[in-house]
Amino acid sequence: MKHLIGFITKNLLRMVLLLLCVAIVTFALISISPIDPLSANVGQTALGSLSAEQIAKLEEYWGVGQPPVTRFVAWAKDFIRGDMGVSLLYRQNVSAIIGERLKNSLLLMTLAWLLSGILGFLLGIIAGARKGSLADKLIQGYCLTISSTPVFWLALILLLIFAVWLKWVPIGLSVPIGVEAADVTFLDRLRHAILPALTLSITGIANICLHTREKLIDVMNSDYVLFAKARGDKTGRIVRRHGIRNILLPAITLQFASISEIFGGSILVEQVFSYPGLGQAAVTAGLGSDVPLLLAITIISAAIVFAGNFTANVLYGVIDPRMRKGVKR
């Protein structure tokens, strides 16, 4: 038990440090940008009509001329207190925007994460249990093709088929148009999230499926499976008794570590479906030089990714004591 706590603390500390580094790197990247905050945020024409005194005041406000380190410390202090600044494009507190959008994105990503995990695992089992069969070849072909497909193209095609031609699902947005915010039910949200989530799941399957297949083939080639066969056990029973027990936990771990990919995919998918999530906000912020929003989204998404990796690491440690060897006994 003591080892486990040490292991978790070590991982947690590492995560916090990495997050701090992400903040520094992101801040550095944004501050070397040639885009001038004053002309981007106040506007070139408005800048011309201001007096020198006003410009100096604005420059002080935006931190022009101050060394980036001072600016970073000031920003980080506010951030830790929960004040993420004011979004320049949405004219709202960044924390308010992120709260709203995170809710939408989390719904989308959780759906996709669960769906791709379960489907991928099942397909991997089918392929691995009957290696070389037609089903195995089809599943492998599917995985290879889908990993060569840009996720936004898939989103476009699904949108074309299900929203434009068949009109089964609405074209975009996370809530129906013209309905009071309070009247939007959870089912409405789900209906609007279903196509984006489906797109993300279809692409997310490939990784977990191939991994499960490979692991199951390893298990099926082992001596204890040979013995089970000699005893007269059927394949289904062997897979249930020896296969799934051995490969389920590593698969769950892998799925936790794949959150970064799902997040990256959600940026593209949200853009195609004009789904108001974090990803869409990131693109808008990047295109419109909304620095406070872009910064905050990067930190939040990195935190989500690290939380996923952290969970994966801890799960590994819990399952496999050998992974804890970094901690002193």
Add this chain to the structure above:
Amino acid sequence: MMNRRRRTLLLLLFAIIFLSAITIAGAMLEERATLTDFTQKNLPPDRTHLFGTDFMGRDMFARTISGLSLSIRIGLLTALISTLIAFLLGTAAATLGKGVDATISWLIDLTMGIPHILLLILISFAVGKGFMGVLIGITLSHWMSLARIIRSEVMQLQHSGYIRVAEKLGVRKALIVQRHMLPHLMPQLMIGFVLLFPHAILHEASITFLGFGLSPEQPAIGIILAESMRYLTMGYWWLAALPGLMLIITVLLFNLAGKALVKLNNPASAHL
């Protein structure tokens, strides 16, 4: 007789020929790709316009092929530089002691921590968008996994007998790397390079699609697909479907070529 090895070789050859044909044809079609003809707007595919035409009457086949050609050329350049970075950092991590190793591992974790597309957006923003943003962004975000492979490979090599003998004989580190390690790493680097390609191309298309990459005047696949989005509700399916399919075929061929290389390099893996 067609044995498995020969089939793999043939597949590799076909992939190389097909991809070079697209690259060359695309460069030659670039002029036709920007040709506008407002009497021929939004035509569905037929014999004169294989992929139909867009809202400015441009031939979509010419645009698609020259877009793919541009993608392949960008992919070639970025994958090459990324492989080089992966080789340098991977070997440095394995040979230059614990401090360097920890720093590079840290760097890998850090770069992998930011979601890929978001990192590309940030780098593109830092560089001021456009072509250079794509180039630098993709180069800086694809070296990590290959660097890890190279690192563990070099670490294994260091423990092999002949490298230890060379060390005891007092051969310089740089010379050991160059003479004894590089020949072993070459296949790994080659495969890593080819397998980097699909990622580089897909990410270039994605970031351009989002509006951070190449400029709208260039015939890039990302631009074509972003434009097609506006005409989707009108049912102009060919604007999105056909260029996308060509992109998938291209990326798939790179993936298959990479797999073929792995099989040729390590025949035992062919039976997995």
